[in-house]
Amino acid sequence: MTHPSVTVPTPAGPVHATAGPRQSDAVVFALGGAMRGHVHVTGTHHLHHWDQFTALRASLGPCDAVKDSAPDHTLPRLARSRTGYRGHLTLHPGTLTDRPQVTAYPVESVNGHTPSGKTAATPAAVPRACADHIAQSPELPSLLTASRERDTPALLRFLASSAAGHRAEAARLEQQARTADANRRAAVAAWWTAARLFTVCPHPVLLVVLADFHGSLSHTAHVMCWLGPHSLASAAEERERAHRAQAEADSLRAQHSPRRPAAPTTGPDTLPR
Structure with missing residues (x-):
């Protein structure tokens, strides 16, 4: 299956996220436009149930931020900046409503500083959009099983x-x-x-x-x-x-x-x- 490019509107401008070929348990998006780098999306367990793999974790960088630490030079950065950003979020399926819940960890720069709200909005929005895209993909069940x-x-x-x-x-x-x-x-x-x-x-x-x-x-x-x-x-x-x-x-x-x-x-x- 081919994954079309996802265009994410952000304060820094549109970011184009294109999914590469699916790995066994993850999809890695290549970023272009207002942000460059990669976003890694994989499956994970439910927030309260270790045995139920129903959620997605999206990480800034080419690997799962919970399991590996991506080298600084591989972290996504704004097109006109040399500062890379770390961060990840978990997208949980809706429970009481049809709307999914998101557990987000604060975005920070490679030097450990917390960016301003406007600057952080872009590296925060892109992983969410990538996770939303995979959540709607027919490959979601097999990705969760592999995870x-x-x-x-x-x-x-x-x-x-x-x-x-x-x-x-x-x-x-x-x-x-x-x-x-x-x-x-x-x-x-x-x-x-x-x-x-x-x-x-x-x-x-x-x-x-x-x-x-x-x-x-x-x-x-x-x-x-x-x-x-x-x-x-x-x-x-x-x-x-x-x-x-x-x-x-x-x-x-x-x-x-x-x-x-x-x-x-x-x-x-x-x-x-």
Whole structure:
């Protein structure tokens, strides 16, 4: 399929972006007119779902800005300037409306300076136009599939690490809840022991033991009454995050090897290896 040139109106003048032959997982646009250089467009995952490749990332330069750093001399620049610009954006499909959402990272020059609003408008508009063009292309599904295949191994490693971290934190919080319950019961028992002794021998020292102040038995019992349930609730949230990471890993693995049966799991917190 041939990709026609896209003309982008900008404050610096029209920019002509012509797509080259599609690579396996990306399309690189050559720029002409008011801006010279390249824009790289590839697929990426949904903003909130690691296993759903539905978005496009457009980067200033000939490569993916998230994975590689393009040499300064290859970065796009305005036709009458020697200053190159870095930046990228992610185009997400519409959710509540038909309008797509855009997550843009600020454009900056190669020397690390942020250009003025008018100057930045051109290098910001061109990647968006290139991403919009690919979003309407019949090649979008195959590009997203290739991008998912490219990123799946790294994402599986990330999700495995993430799930393990959430499970470890859940176990720590559950132990914290058990310790808090034991401390609460010990503090309550000690307070009642002191109270019974006070009825027999009302010594002033026992009044101090029975008083409510920071670090006292009464205060400890109240704190542990809060800490135990709070820790259990937080542990449940960590378990849920681990479950979600496993589900996304399962989904990615199934998409990556659709003909291979899914490996059985041994429990709700077991991430496939």
